[in-house]
Amino acid sequence: MSSAFIIRKLVTSDINALLLLYENVYKTTNSMVKSWIEQCPDQETFCAELRTLINNPDGLFLAAATETQLLGYISIQPRSPARLRHTADLSMGLHANARGKGVGRQLLQFALNQATHHSSLEIIYLMVRADNTSAIKLYQTNGFKIITTLEKDTKVGDQYFDGVLMSYWLTKY
Template sequence: MKPYQIKEFVDCRIDELHALFRDVYASSNMMSETLAEKYPDIASFARDLATLRQLPGAIALAVVIAHRPGAYVIIRPRRPSRLQHTADLNMGVARRERGQGLGRLILQVGLDRARVEPRLEIVYLMVRADNTPAIGLYEQAGFTPLCVLHRDIRINETYFDGVLMRLCVVPGMASSSPMDPVARATSGPA
């Protein structure tokens, strides 16, 4: 692996981060939305990152190689008071850096940070069911599939299933599947 640094988004140039996101979204059709839908311009991207910085427990990291961000992970805590112990994960790797282990690296560093963040207990992510390399990566990191959302994503006239996955980052907290009858029977107020 090439020499790298892990940096907080705040320590990276906004135009370089935006270029990384543009590359990830342009070189993969695995995202549920296009970059133009998510961030119509660099100003909306900058506003979203500023909002992210204000969220207690938020994690936004980049792998920087040769002074350029090559991969990122965002763990975004949910805002509603009853969901603030949960967060959503989004990550990507630049086309030029794929296949070198950067996805595994940035995912692990992000999850290590989440494990010591006292506000976070559960991290969720969505992945297309046909993205088997990503599902394997997430399962190796400890994520468990919760459910398959049939026909969740439509690109032109083709439908794709989505997989909702979660990881409990609190030591000793089980990630049992909701399909487990014991988990279903014992779930309720704690």
């Protein structure tokens, strides 16, 4: 895998590559809340959801990409109720071969910088499993604060995992 990549806005012609990236992310880690089958019960519906994210003028949907492959994605999507539109949810994932190489850090920093120019956004929220210590460190290093830990938030088989709710303030309060 090439170490040279760019960060860019996703476009509808990326759908097939994005589908492959999501599949890799979900099949190579159990840190996601959903399994791959739950995330993508059928390809047509999932691709329609991806198109909605790509075409949402109020959200950010970015990728780290080489000339031939998407390495990671990050989505910052404002919440839809009028009273929550100042907040957004963040999700991100990295291809197994891109993890631990600084791709996630650069992708997150780029997205947070872009989000600061979004006039109506004030707070970004995310959930991460408590045992995903590398992700928590990444988020904290980039200004996210832990709000609370949700005990036994996720259950995989017979094993429970705590969830960590984090926030990032784009504005001073």
